[in-house]
Amino acid sequence: MRFTRTKAIIATAGLALSLAACGDAGEESDGPDVEAAENASDNFDDGTRMKELADAGSIKIGVKFDQPGLGFKDAASDTPTGFDVEMAKQLAASLGIEGDGIEWVETISDNREPFLEDGTVDLVLASYSITDERRAVVGQAGPYLVTGQQLLVAADSDIADVADVKGEEVCSVTGSTSLDNIEAEGAKPVGFDTYSECVEKVLDGTVSAMSTDGTILAGYAAQNEGELKVVGDQFSEERIGVGYSKDSPEMCQWIVDTITEAYDSGKYEEAFNATLGPSGVEVPELPEMDACES
Amino acid sequence: MNAVLDNFDLVLRAFGYTVFLFLVSAVISLVLGTLLAAMRVGPVTVLRIFGTGYVTLVRNTPLVMIFLFFQLGAGKIFDTLRFTWVDIHIGPFDFTSFFSAAVASLSLYTAAFICEAIRAGVNAVPMGQAEAARAIGLPFSGVMSQVVLPQAIRASVPPLASTLIALLKNTSVAGVFGVIEAVGRMKGFTNDYADQRWGIFIAFAIGYVILVEIVSLISSLLERRWKVA
Numbered sequence: 001m002r003f004t005r006t007k008a009i010i011a012t013a014g015l016a017l018s019l020a021a022c023g024d025a026g027e028e029s030d031g032p033d034v035e036a037a038e039n040a041s042d043n044f045d046d047g048t049r050m051k052e053l054a055d056a057g058s059i060k061i062g063v064k065f066d067q068p069g070l071g072f073k074d075a076a077s078d079t080p081t082g083f084d085v086e087m088a089k090q091l092a093a094s095l096g097i098e099g100d101g102i103e104w105v106e107t108i109s110d111n112r113e114p115f116l117e118d119g120t121v122d123l124v125l126a127s128y129s130i131t132d133e134r135r136a137v138v139g140q141a142g143p144y145l146v147t148g149q150q151l152l153v154a155a156d157s158d159i160a161d162v163a164d165v166k167g168e169e170v171c172s173v174t175g176s177t178s179l180d181n182i183e184a185e186g187a188k189p190v191g192f193d194t195y196s197e198c199v200e201k202v203l204d205g206t207v208s209a210m211s212t213d214g215t216i217l218a219g220y221a222a223q224n225e226g227e228l229k230v231v232g233d234q235f236s237e238e239r240i241g242v243g244y245s246k247d248s249p250e251m252c253q254w255i256v257d258t259i260t261e262a263y264d265s266g267k268y269e270e271a272f273n274a275t276l277g278p279s280g281v282e283v284p285e286l287p288e289m290d291a292c293e294s
Numbered sequence: 295m296n297a298v299l300d301n302f303d304l305v306l307r308a309f310g311y312t313v314f315l316f317l318v319s320a321v322i323s324l325v326l327g328t329l330l331a332a333m334r335v336g337p338v339t340v341l342r343i344f345g346t347g348y349v350t351l352v353r354n355t356p357l358v359m360i361f362l363f364f365q366l367g368a369g370k371i372f373d374t375l376r377f378t379w380v381d382i383h384i385g386p387f388d389f390t391s392f393f394s395a396a397v398a399s400l401s402l403y404t405a406a407f408i409c410e411a412i413r414a415g416v417n418a419v420p421m422g423q424a425e426a427a428r429a430i431g432l433p434f435s436g437v438m439s440q441v442v443l444p445q446a447i448r449a450s451v452p453p454l455a456s457t458l459i460a461l462l463k464n465t466s467v468a469g470v471f472g473v474i475e476a477v478g479r480m481k482g483f484t485n486d487y488a489d490q491r492w493g494i495f496i497a498f499a500i501g502y503v504i505l506v507e508i509v510s511l512i513s514s515l516l517e518r519r520w521k522v523a
Contacts, residue, residue: 109481110481110485113488113491131486133487133488136488137489138488174469174481174482175481175482176485177485177486188388191470191472191473191478191481191482192471193470193471200366201472206391
């Protein structure tokens with residue numbers, strides 16, 4: 001009995017802490033209610049990966065933990081939040097899995113393919129841009145979101161567009177596609193471990209700008225209102241998709257169908273408004289998804 | 295492998311930064327380390343305490359923390375430590391605040407290890423040498439520079455080489471602190487060319503092996519040349 005009580009106290013304390021953390025991070029709201037499909041296992045053919053997962057009642061999903069709005073988890077909370085996470089919940093729900101059945105695994109840019117290949121995760125929704133090189137090793141369904149790269153600069157900066165950062169130092173995360181794009185635009189790339197370190201460097205004026213997905217930048221601009229602003233048009237196009245293992249190509253069509261369904265039922269819009277909405281981004285149309293090879 | 299071969303200029307530039315980080319930090323840390331060693335074996339108590347304190351503090355601090363301090367903390371306390379006054383451009387290489395902060399972190403960190411390597415060498419010099427040098431009237435600086443250090447350095451070459459090799463590999467930490475050196479570039483490649491991970495990894499590993507081999511080669515040359523017959 002005592003054990004249960006201790007646990008309850010710890011849980012309460014954790015909850016209080018996570019609520020406090022929410023206050024700092026600005027509005028953070030839960031996504032739309034997710035209803036797990038009942039008897040989901042019956043909806044899938046024998047021998048498919050979906051059937052296996054539905055029967056097992058658990059799924060491992062790789063998401064980012066450090067991108068506010070897309071996939072973010074602060075130290076105090078148990079589950080990540082963000083648009084990627086909401087989409088992942090929709091996919092899990094169609095397998096009849098929710099809540100504790102979903103094991104969230106942090107994936108960083110480097111380990112997304114290895115994790116899919118060796119089965120550490122079943123799905124990856126980690127701002128995972130679809131590229132031909134990646135499709136050579138893993139499956140990618142989607143895109144379910146198309147974003148583009150912009151610039152985050154100091155509020156009093158003269159930089160208005162990507163053309164203005166030629167020859168200037170621009171910060172992003174080491175090894176990211178954003179950093180490559182910035183280099184291709186003629187700026188000098190400066191790579192750090194996390195976006196928050198880059199934000200520090202923009203705030204203290206060491207670099208003139210930082211660059212990555214506009215959605216992420218908007219989150220930081222909102223956090224540092226009056227000090228930072230997002231400028232310029234999107235100068236790249238990232239097609240964010242869902243990663244799955246090449247061993248189970250049947251997952252592709254299921255992912256596409258589930259996301260289309262989520263869009264038609266309005267869950268997509270709800271999820272978007274709850275996660276990326278507060279940073280002032282409008283709900284996009286569902287992008288045309290790539291056809292699955294069968 | 296294609297990713298590496300097609301972008302070979304980028305790979306070379308990345309290893310160029312690695313080499314520059316290594317060379318500049320090696321020179322600074324050798325000078326600082328020798329001074330620290332002299333302090334630690336010298337007769338002045340205050341300096342001895344300072345040297346011991348420095349080694350204790352810096353040698354026991356993880357390199358990443360020193361990097362964090364210079365990249366994100368120090369500039370907030372002293373504006374000069376933001377290193378924004380450094381702005382040197384040589385060919386395709388830009389040496390700005392990030393490079394300088396990396397050099398500062400690497401040099402101060404490695405100096406503690408250099409100091410200990412040299413001190414080990416100093417302890418290897420028989421007591422009689424220093425006593426004889428003092429007996430003929432040399433001051434402490436003379437005892438050190440004319441008699442003790444030349445012999446000490448000779449004994450220190452193997453541990454110094456190990457320290458410098460560690461420094462060469464430690465430069466990779468700069469990859470996540472603003473300098474696109476070899477590891478920073480490798481991360482970019484593995485992100486872009488997921489299908490060629492192994493090739494990319496092996497290519498960069500070979501790059502490091504070559505660089506480290508050069509350092510160990512120089513060290514064994516020096517060892518042989520300075521060998522007492």
